[in-house]
Amino acid sequence: MKHDGVSASAVGQGGHHDERLDALLSITGRMDGYLYRCRNDQSYTMLYISDGIFTVSGYRPSDFIHNAVRDYVSAIHPDDLAAVYAAVDNALEARCNWNVDYRIVPRVGEPLWVREIGGGVWDEAGELEFLEGFVVDISDRKVVEDLNAQLLLDLKAANEELSVQKREIELAKQQSDHSANHDLLTDLPNRRAFHNELKSVIGRCAASGDAAGLLFIDLDRFKEVNDTLGHEAGDALLQRVSDKLRTILRSADFVARLGGDEFAFLFSGKPDQAREKAVRVAERVLERLRIKVPAPNGDIQVGCTVGVAIYPTEAADPDALVALADRLMYVGKKEGRGRLVTSDQLALEQSGASGSQSSRRQRRIA
Numbered sequence: 001m002k003h004d005g006v007s008a009s010a011v012g013q014g015g016h017h018d019e020r021l022d023a024l025l026s027i028t029g030r031m032d033g034y035l036y037r038c039r040n041d042q043s044y045t046m047l048y049i050s051d052g053i054f055t056v057s058g059y060r061p062s063d064f065i066h067n068a069v070r071d072y073v074s075a076i077h078p079d080d081l082a083a084v085y086a087a088v089d090n091a092l093e094a095r096c097n098w099n100v101d102y103r104i105v106p107r108v109g110e111p112l113w114v115r116e117i118g119g120g121v122w123d124e125a126g127e128l129e130f131l132e133g134f135v136v137d138i139s140d141r142k143v144v145e146d147l148n149a150q151l152l153l154d155l156k157a158a159n160e161e162l163s164v165q166k167r168e169i170e171l172a173k174q175q176s177d178h179s180a181n182h183d184l185l186t187d188l189p190n191r192r193a194f195h196n197e198l199k200s201v202i203g204r205c206a207a208s209g210d211a212a213g214l215l216f217i218d219l220d221r222f223k224e225v226n227d228t229l230g231h232e233a234g235d236a237l238l239q240r241v242s243d244k245l246r247t248i249l250r251s252a253d254f255v256a257r258l259g260g261d262e263f264a265f266l267f268s269g270k271p272d273q274a275r276e277k278a279v280r281v282a283e284r285v286l287e288r289l290r291i292k293v294p295a296p297n298g299d300i301q302v303g304c305t306v307g308v309a310i311y312p313t314e315a316a317d318p319d320a321l322v323a324l325a326d327r328l329m330y331v332g333k334k335e336g337r338g339r340l341v342t343s344d345q346l347a348l349e350q351s352g353a354s355g356s357q358s359s360r361r362q363r364r365i366a
Contacts, residue, residue, distance in 0.1 A: 032056055032137035033114075036072075040092070040120070040131050043071035047130060056114065056137050058107030077103035077111050084116075092120045092128065101138065113142035183257040185235055186242035194256035194264050198318045201254070201268050202311055211274035212266065212311040215282055216325040217245075219261035219289070220303040220337040228295050237293060237302065244288040248281065264325075274310050275342070282306045282340035305332040306340040314343045 034052030039045040046064040049072075053061050063069035076084055080102035091098035097119040103111040118133020181193035189197065198214070205212050219241065226234040238261065245255045245263060254266040265285065269277055289304040307329030315321035324343065332341040 033135055034061075035132075035134050036118075037130055037132040038072065040088075040128055043067060043073045044131070046072055052135075056106070056112070056135070057104050058109075075104050075106075077105055079103075088118070088131070091118075095120070097133075101142070112137060112139040114138060186239055186257050188242050188245075188263075189254065189256040191256065191258045194254075194258060194266070195318070197254050197256075198266060198322070201266060202318050202321070205268055205311060209271070210268050211271040211313065212268045212321070213274050213278035213281070214309050214311070214321050214325045215265035215278065215285065215340075216307040216309075216322075216329040217263040217265060217285060217289075217304050218306075218329050218333065220305060221300055222261040222302065224300055225293050225295075225302065228297075228300065229293070233293070237291070240291065241289055244291075245285070248284050248288060271313070274313075278308045278310060279340065279342070282308050286338070286340060303338040305329055305337050307332060308340055308342045310343075 032052065032055055034056060035048070035050040036046060036053075037048040039047065045067050047066075049061045049064050051061055053059060053064065057075055059070070059075065064072050064075075073081065084100055084102050087098040087100035097117060099115070099117050101113060101115050104114050105111050114135045115138045116133055116135045118131055120131055121129045123129050181189060181196075183190045201212050204210070219237075222234065222237065225237055238257070241261075241263070242257065245265065248265075249255055250267070252267065256264050256266075258264055265281065267277065267281065285306055286304060289302070291302045293300040293302055307325045307327065309315055309321050309325035309328060311318075311321045315324045328341040328343065332339050335341070
């Protein structure tokens with residue numbers, strides 16, 4: 001491929017070439033820059049370089065022609081030379097122009113930034129003859145570009161810092177929400193979370209026609225553990241109880257510590273299965289919470305008493321459901337602990353039924 005470059009030899013080769021050279025020289029004369037033609041060697045030996053090199057660097061153009069006083073490479077900042085070599089070599093290999101920014105070390109003063117756009121010139125046989133291009137002083141523009149680049153970096157850093165702060169705030173909020181709704185000792189939902197969940201479950205059941213079952217659970221002989229072994233042993237027992245209650249949970253069930261040694265278990269399901277499921281879950285609770293606590297004067301056999309209430313057949317709203325389950329649990333405590341009590345038992349108690357009849361209505365784990 002044939003590419004006619006710009007050189008001093010172009011002068012006098014005809015009006016067309018003269019006009020083109022005059023135009024190029026006029027253009028570069030209006031800017032802080034220069035044209036060049038050089039060999040593709042390590043020093044980029046100049047065959048031609050326009051007067052603008054003096055304006056940019058303070059070196060005379062004749063200094064560079066055939067390396068008379070210095071080679072062009074000596075004017076390139078040493079830290080940028082590798083990038084210039086790489087840009088030129090890569091462009092020549094791809095048969096395209098290069099566009100590279102680097103610093104010129106002037107005769108006097110601080111290094112200044114230039115932008116070079118150039119290309120190779122090949123003869124008809126495809127052999128590389130020389131390199132040519134133009135170089136423009138971009139120091140002022142580079143200052144703006146560097147400022148913009150720094151601003152972008154600062155903005156990116158600020159955004160990253162804001163993202164970190166946002167994540168920390170979200171985490172803190174999550175931790176705060178968790179702390180506000182969970183028991184510190186057992187990490188179970190607390191009384192506040194239980195009442196919120198109860199209202200939500202009852203609302204869903206009212207809309208869908210499902211039933212809700214509520215178990216009020218109170219530990220038996222917990223005070224004896226505290227009094228005999230101390231509060232640390234009592235706390236350890238509460239954590240153990242909480243872990244055992246979690247093993248009974250299905251994904252849709254909910255268990256909470258209401259305070260002290262009281263817990264609540266909440267679930268929902270089909271109305272015709274609610275009572276059967278509530279009793280089945282209560283029996284599992286009774287079984288799982290039979291815990292022997294070693295003590296100096298003999299093991300303390302901890303258990304629990306469970307009151308079972310069903311919405312909507314036995315209670316029409318959340319408050320009534322809680323009151324009924326709590327009352328049934330206390331009936332069980334009065335009747336001897338270690339048992340589950342349903343609303344049937346309360347009805348028998350209110351009607352003055354005998355103790356033997358009451359015991360038949362209670363399910364007890366001996």
